[in-house]
Amino acid sequence: MKPNGHFGPYGGQYVAETLMGPLNELAAAYDEAKKDPEFQREFQEILRDYVGRESPITVCKRLSEHLGGATIVLKREDLNHTGAHKVNNTIGQALLAKRMGKKRLIAETGAGMHGVATATVAALLGMPCEVYMGVIDIERQKPNVERMRMLGAKVNAVTEGSATLKDAMNEALRDWVTNCDDTFYVIGTVAGPYPYPDMVRDFQRVIGDEARRQCLAKFGRLPDEAIACVGGGSNAMGLFAGFVDDKDVKLVGVEAGGKGLATGEHAASINGGRLGVLHGSKTMLLQTDVGNIIDTYSVSAGLDYPGVGPEHCYLHDIGRAEYSVICDDEAIAAFDALCRFEGIIPALESSHALAEAIKRAPKMGRDKILLVNLSGRGDKDMENIMRYKESKNV
Amino acid sequence: MSNRISTCFAKAKAEGRGAFIAYLTMGYPSLEVCEKGVDELLAKGVDILELGVPFSDPFADGAVIRSAAYKALEQGVNLDKVLESAARIRAKHPETPLVLFTYYNLIFSKGLETFAVEAEKAGIDAVLAVDLPLEERDELLDVLKPHGITYIPLIAPNTPIERVKASAEGLDDSFLYIITVKGITGARAELPPELTARLDEIRAAVKLPIAAGFGISTKAQAEVVAKHADGFIVGSALVKRLGAEGGFAGEILP
Numbered sequence: 001m002k003p004n005g006h007f008g009p010y011g012g013q014y015v016a017e018t019l020m021g022p023l024n025e026l027a028a029a030y031d032e033a034k035k036d037p038e039f040q041r042e043f044q045e046i047l048r049d050y051v052g053r054e055s056p057i058t059v060c061k062r063l064s065e066h067l068g069g070a071t072i073v074l075k076r077e078d079l080n081h082t083g084a085h086k087v088n089n090t091i092g093q094a095l096l097a098k099r100m101g102k103k104r105l106i107a108e109t110g111a112g113m114h115g116v117a118t119a120t121v122a123a124l125l126g127m128p129c130e131v132y133m134g135v136i137d138i139e140r141q142k143p144n145v146e147r148m149r150m151l152g153a154k155v156n157a158v159t160e161g162s163a164t165l166k167d168a169m170n171e172a173l174r175d176w177v178t179n180c181d182d183t184f185y186v187i188g189t190v191a192g193p194y195p196y197p198d199m200v201r202d203f204q205r206v207i208g209d210e211a212r213r214q215c216l217a218k219f220g221r222l223p224d225e226a227i228a229c230v231g232g233g234s235n236a237m238g239l240f241a242g243f244v245d246d247k248d249v250k251l252v253g254v255e256a257g258g259k260g261l262a263t264g265e266h267a268a269s270i271n272g273g274r275l276g277v278l279h280g281s282k283t284m285l286l287q288t289d290v291g292n293i294i295d296t297y298s299v300s301a302g303l304d305y306p307g308v309g310p311e312h313c314y315l316h317d318i319g320r321a322e323y324s325v326i327c328d329d330e331a332i333a334a335f336d337a338l339c340r341f342e343g344i345i346p347a348l349e350s351s352h353a354l355a356e357a358i359k360r361a362p363k364m365g366r367d368k369i370l371l372v373n374l375s376g377r378g379d380k381d382m383e384n385i386m387r388y389k390e391s392k393n394v
Numbered sequence: 395m396s397n398r399i400s401t402c403f404a405k406a407k408a409e410g411r412g413a414f415i416a417y418l419t420m421g422y423p424s425l426e427v428c429e430k431g432v433d434e435l436l437a438k439g440v441d442i443l444e445l446g447v448p449f450s451d452p453f454a455d456g457a458v459i460r461s462a463a464y465k466a467l468e469q470g471v472n473l474d475k476v477l478e479s480a481a482r483i484r485a486k487h488p489e490t491p492l493v494l495f496t497y498y499n500l501i502f503s504k505g506l507e508t509f510a511v512e513a514e515k516a517g518i519d520a521v522l523a524v525d526l527p528l529e530e531r532d533e534l535l536d537v538l539k540p541h542g543i544t545y546i547p548l549i550a551p552n553t554p555i556e557r558v559k560a561s562a563e564g565l566d567d568s569f570l571y572i573i574t575v576k577g578i579t580g581a582r583a584e585l586p587p588e589l590t591a592r593l594d595e596i597r598a599a600v601k602l603p604i605a606a607g608f609g610i611s612t613k614a615q616a617e618v619v620a621k622h623a624d625g626f627i628v629g630s631a632l633v634k635r636l637g638a639e640g641g642f643a644g645e646i647l648p
Binding site: 178179 | 460
């Protein structure tokens with residue numbers, strides 16, 4: 001890594017000058033906290049006593065048997081308090097905010113999971129919280145909006161642009177640049193300017209570190225492949241971080257193919273985008289020929305983002321990780337399969353990773369292990385899935 | 395390298411006034427009205443033009459400029475069209491400094507070298523990218539320099555003075571854009587009381603001219619700023635007026 005958070009040509013700090021001060025302050029504070037055993041102890045204690053870590057790994061016996069190939073193993077982030085991996089990161093950032101003497105938390109959210117996780121930790125630590133959310137997302141993720149409000153957060157509807165995650169992030173940046181003295185911006189993924197991609201990866205690496213240990217304990221060896229969905233890419237980066245030095249473990253990121261790459265209606269930034277600069281970092285972006293950002297599409301709101309974490313682009317370039325694409329239909333089929341074969345209702349986001357594993361498993365020997373990050377549970381998606389199925393008559 | 399910018403500041407200084415820098419979001423309400431507005435502004439004493447390129451995600455802008463950008467985009471205005479417009483303005487106004495005011499992705503996406511060639515051809519003197527701080531700017535500056543195009547750095551209220559000096563380094567025929575308040579673009583009823591001392595501090599630290607912007611919308615505000623800076627920038631107020639009235643009849647500023 002070059003200075004200021006570059007991963008090869010990716011990353012960096014492409015922000016308004018007013019934010020350079022706060023970013024430098026944040027980077028210094030994070031650097032210090034990282035080395036402080038007391039900070040780490042408090043973080044680990046909340047993960048254990050409040051989130052319920054460690055989360056187990058679960059062997060999908062019936063599903064694997066049905067597929068007749070590799071064994072699919074799930075890392076159960078869906079069992080965390082708040083129902084997804086997002087809370088690992090919001091706890092870390094909120095503790096850092098408190099340490100820095102910041103008085104107020106703000107966040108952007110798409111599917112609402114990061115918003116809920118931020119509102120949750122704001123309540124836990126007694127800090128006021130405002131969450132920016134596009135009106136389109138507010139409409140399709142109503143239960144999460146209610147959860148945030150119940151937790152005491154103010155949800156600010158964003159009506160501009162495409163009124164989705166990227167616009168919510170724009171509005172959060174405007175708030176931050178105006179109120180940076182006392183406000184901490186809790187970014188929900190491994191995107192944004194340095195130090196966010198590093199910091200969020202570090203707070204999420206508990207996923208990969210635990211899973212590695214758990215695989216060794218349960219199987220006496222590491223998995224052959226570690227698979228995770230990638231929107232901004234925080235759950236994937238958290239999983240990958242635990243295995244990136246194990247050269248024999250293949251790392252697979254799964255992007256949202258929406259209605260198919262050829263239709264243009266997707267959210268696959270690495271597979272379908274080109275290099276650009278947005279929200280503070282240089283990364284692969286879905287953009288028009290003239291550099292405006294394209295409205296993305298996925299059945300899963302949590303993957304609906306036109307960029308991707310810069311470190312993913314780098315892992316892709318150096319060949320350490322591969323990135324595939326799963327379309328809506330395949331994700332929904334995987335969702336159904338996990339419900340019926342294993343009694344687990346996965347988030348639509350995580351269903352993308354699962355769908356990739358379902359594709360790969362039958363082509364592999366029964367002695368192979370596919371570790372899938374089940375990044376969240378699907379309760380929030382019920383209405384969407386019913387609507388999707390009605391529209392397809394299935 | 396042209397010396398339009400330094401010539402302009404020198405002239406304003408000789409006349410005992412601050413340089414008037416006007417920002418317009420190009421394409422709002424239309425390119426045609428903008429070009430007509432430019433003629434009026436220049437006839438009424440504006441010294442330097444900032445031509446804003448509309449972007450889909452204007453995260454550093456206030457409501458007025460955002461709304462203008464979205465409307466310009468709806469009409470299909472993009473960087474190419476703004477450069478064509480700049481070339482027409484340049485043909486009519488050979489001495490006026492033209493600053494292209496943009497988000498970085500728009501020029502990065504085009505390819506920096508291609509952009510530099512086209513911007514030079516259009517008669518652009520300087521580029522200002524709102525999301526390209528000191529740490530990241532070299533890749534652009536290295537490409538612009540051989541084409542005689544300079545860069546305008548932004549200086550925020552919380553930029554340390556050593557960093558102000560570093561931002562000014564290596565730039566000729568440029569000026570520092572001093573942001574008056576932490577926040578986004580847009581008119582404000584009152585400028586912060588600490589602003590004048592801050593301008594004095596910066597002016598004493600650098601050789602380049604300095605101009606203050608963000609929040610300035612009246613003659614009275616501009617006059618205060620001009621006592622402590624070499625120029626002042628007015629954006630949102632002009633964008634709003636051009637959109638509502640289609641021109642600048644009477645005085646530019648109330």
